[in-house]
Amino acid sequence: MIDEAPSYYGMWQEILKKEMSGSYVSVFNFIQFLLDDEDFNRKGAIAQALVDTRAAYRVTDGLLHPVVSDEATATISNASKDMDRLSxxxxKSHFRQASVCLTNGDWSGAAHQSVAAVESAARFVCEDEKNTLSDLVKEMAKDGRISHPALREVILKIYGYASDEKGVRHSQGAQSSENVTEREALFLFGLCASTISYLLGAAKAVGPV
Known part of the structure; x- marks a missing residue:
């Protein structure tokens, strides 16, 4: 007699048992995998469980990221919504990857992807896929989309940091993470989230791009 196929519930229990008994990184990678699945309908439960257990991570618009502060979480959420709203x-792809790098403890990768997200946002606003962030910021400052010289300098210094810090501009993954601390990676992630919203605000101000 042919044995009955295992039930969906039983298979799911086995998957959970295997994945949730792994390393810290593998557990959070599995959680992000579930969050990325459009058909998974328990994302809200995962987000609430992290809050209820006072875990060091939160879910914001489908992104699993370390907790910094309520203000930083709101900033990350706003940036994510701005990127989604303007397509x-x-x-968004770079920003999501930065979040994954933070979860994996790849600090230089997180810094690299955070700055890449800013550069991609600037390219989106300027409809220019070739120039660097430095050139794009100067262009936006010249035509008034970046309204104050101090703001231009802040964004240029983000680019300067990524260019100067070994292993960030062209990240080599975990091999170069010792060049960037966790504190720096978290700070840059939040700062880049604010910068993305600011730059995309220029797109909203001038209309569709």
């Missing part, structure tokens, strides 16, 4: 898919 800035390139910036």
């Amino acid at each position: 800035a898919s390139g910036a």
Whole structure:
């Protein structure tokens, strides 16, 4: 007699048992995998469980990221919504990857992807896929989309940091993470989230791009 196929519930229990008994990184990678699945309908439960257990991570618009502060979480959420609303898919892809790098402890990778998200947002606004962030910021400052010289300098210094810090501009993954601390990676992630919203605000101000 042919044995009955295992039930969906039983298979799911086995998957959970295997994945949730792994390393810290593998557990959070599995959680992000579930969050990325459009058909998974328990995302809200995962987000609430992280809050209830006072975990060091939160879910914001489908992104699993370390907790910094309520203000930083709101900033990340706003940036994510801005990218979705304007269909800035390139910036969103880099931003999501930065979140994954933070979860994996790849600090230089997180810094690299955070700055890449800003550069992608600038390219989206300027409709320019070739120039660097430095050139794009100067262009936006010249035509008034970046309204104050101090703001231009802040964004240029983000680019300067990524260019100067070994292993960030062209990240080599975990091998170069010792060049960037966790504190720096978290700070840059939040700062880049604010910068993305600011740059995309220029797109909203001038209309569709």
